[in-house]
Amino acid sequence: MKxxxxxxxxxxxxxxxxxLLDDCKACFSRETEWRERHAARPVFSPEDAAALxxxxxxxFVFPLYVDGIPSHLLSWLRQAERSGSIRPQTxxxxxxxxGFFEGEQNALALAMLxxxxxxxxxxxxxxxxxxxxxxxxxxxxxxxxxGPKRDLGRALGDLVRHIETGASAExxxxxxxxxxxxxxxSAQMGxxxxxxxxxxxxxDLDRRQ
Amino acid sequence: MTLVIxxxxxxxxxxxxxxxxxxxxxxxxxxxxxxxxxxxTPGKCILKDAFCETGQKIGRCDRLVIVSxxxxxxxxxxxxxxxxxxxxxxxxxxxxxxxxxxxxxxxxNAMDFQVYFYGDTTPQERETARKLAAANALxxxxxxxxxxxxxxRNPQAEASL
Numbered sequence: 102m103k104x105x106x107x108x109x110x111x112x113x114x115x116x117x118x119x120x121l122l123d124d125c126k127a128c129f130s131r132e133t134e135w136r137e138r139h140a141a142r143p144v145f146s147p148e149d150a151a152a153l154x155x156x157x158x159x160x161f162v163f164p165l166y167v168d169g170i171p172s173h174l175l176s177w178l179r180q181a182e183r184s185g186s187i188r189p190q191t192x193x194x195x196x197x198x199x200g201f202f203e204g205e206q207n208a209l210a211l212a213m214l215x216x217x218x219x220x221x222x223x224x225x226x227x228x229x230x231x232x233x234x235x236x237x238x239x240x241x242x243x244x245x246x247x248g249p250k251r252d253l254g255r256a257l258g259d260l261v262r263h264i265e266t267g268a269s270a271e272x273x274x275x276x277x278x279x280x281x282x283x284x285x286x287s288a289q290m291g292x293x294x295x296x297x298x299x300x301x302x303x304x305d306l307d308r309r310q
Numbered sequence: 311m312t313l314v315i316x317x318x319x320x321x322x323x324x325x326x327x328x329x330x331x332x333x334x335x336x337x338x339x340x341x342x343x344x345x346x347x348x349x350x351t352p353g354k355c356i357l358k359d360a361f362c363e364t365g366q367k368i369g370r371c372d373r374l375v376i377v378s379x380x381x382x383x384x385x386x387x388x389x390x391x392x393x394x395x396x397x398x399x400x401x402x403x404x405x406x407x408x409x410x411x412x413x414x415x416x417x418x419n420a421m422d423f424q425v426y427f428y429g430d431t432t433p434q435e436r437e438t439a440r441k442l443a444a445a446n447a448l449x450x451x452x453x454x455x456x457x458x459x460x461x462x463r464n465p466q467a468e469a470s471l
Contacts, residue, residue, distance in 0.1 A: 111343045143340055143387065164343065168445040169384045172391035173340040179387060201411045209384070209445060212438040216382040285404045285411065292402040295349040306402060309417060310353035310366050 102265055104135040105156035109163025109174040111141050117198045117237035118162045124245045124253070125160065125196070128261040143173040145180035153186040158194065158226065158264050161214060164234060165199035169210050178214075182221045192226035192267050193218035194260065198234030200288065202281045204274030205230060211272055226269050229260050232276030235288050240277070251278045313371035315364075317378055317388040325375070330367060336360045338391050347398035353416065355395050365398030369417035373424065374452070380427035380459070383438030393446075400449065407448060415451045423452035428460040 106125065110116035122137070129135060138152050153159065163174055170178070181187070195214040197207035207230030215225045231237075231253060246254025252275040263270050277284065293303050314323055314331045323331055339357045346356035347365065355362040368374055378389040385393065400413035425443045427436075440457050447455035 111340065116343075166341065167390070167393045167397065168442055168449065169390060170382075171341065171343075172387050172394050175381065175384070175390055176340075176387040179381065203410050206410065206445075209438055209442050212434070212441075213382040213384045216432070216435055216438065220382065281411065289403055292345075292349055295345065296352075299350045301349070301352070306348065306352050307416070308352040309369060310351075310363075 102133050102267065103155055103157045104129070104133055104264060105152050105159045106135055106137040107159060107161045107163075108137065108139045108141070109161055109171065109177075110139075111171065111173055113139075113141060115238050116164070117234040118164060118196075120237045120241040121162050121196055121198060121231070121257075123241065124250075124257055125162070125261060127245065128258055130265060133265055140174050140177045143176035145177050145184065149177075149181065150184050150186035153181060153184075153191075154188060156188075156191060158192040158267060159187075159223070160194045160196065160264060162196045162198075163210075165197050165201075165207050165210050168206075170213050175213075178217050178221075182217060185222075187221045187223050189222050191223040192264070192269065193221075193223045194226040194264055195228040196231065196257075196260070197228070198231040198237060200233075200235045202232045202276050202284055204232040204276050206232065207274070208272065224269065226267075227260055227263050228272040229256055230272065230274040231256075232274070233279060233284055235291070236277050236279060236284065249277045249279050253277065311371050312373040312375060313367055314375045314377060315389055315392050316376070317386045323377065330371075332361070332364060332367070332392055334388050338388065338395070340391055341394040341397075345402070347395075348402040353398050355398065357395070361392055361395050364392055364396035365416075368396055368399040368421075368450075369419060371421055372419060373422045374450070375424045375426070377426045377428070379429040380431045380435060380439055381429070383431075383435035384442055400451075407451070412449055412451075420453040421450070423447045423450060423455040425455070425457045426460055427457070431459065 110118035211228030
């Protein structure tokens, strides 16, 4: 099985999408042949087209932006659709993470990716919506299936099995195994510490410009 | 003030009264996910182009109107780009709304949120688009929201938005 992984984060390092891709790759069996492309800009290249034509399955991993697909990736997808480079039986899978705690908040982005797969003439495989994405880079070294990555490990293990067998399944939603109030508290501490590093005070976060 | 965000040329927007239009008049940079609009220059996007103050403009409107081609059940890449660059409209801190995690408001305006989609759509895409507008309205803490689908690919024929 030839699997193309598409990192749809605009960030070149320290992204939740890259952390999820690392976990995904660790789940692949030795027989699975995979390649990776980074769709960080709204540019669809001939190399992207060749990679799409090569793949039996394509896995998109990206962050939720304003309840949907980030615009640079949306533009990339539109160009990919028009390029006609996807083979008809290619299976499409999606992993979307958001800073919100509830994995279900990624459902609309997955529905849009599913719609794209139909327009591109491909077959929808499965979507996985992941909540608590703000914690994923901090817990990147935690083994999949353990502690805060317990539910993620189970869902990702199932997803990888579907990817490797070319199967389709229902969408699934998980979040980091962490109490929500603690997640919110630590996220807000994160914003404050980021502001401080930028020479701002806590009050400055309320600015209306 | 009514703020219109659209992928159409300005002359196709038949609104009257106090109105500001954000349209595809110049090229737009994509969001780079840096959160600078929350923690570096709160309220304003750090990327320098004509779209860096959209969050503030949304904060001044009492009606936000989106006119967009419906693409895969969502907005067109241009309209989505404008919205992605305007998350400073909301505050980085969180609150619980309807049992789910959302962002706190930054501004005191309570706006009516209206979306007009044009272009060919499937029933599933229209369902996704309706849910999208509702989800956006919830995240923007809007006072009301409404979705209209304009028939066909030529919205010019629809004179009464």
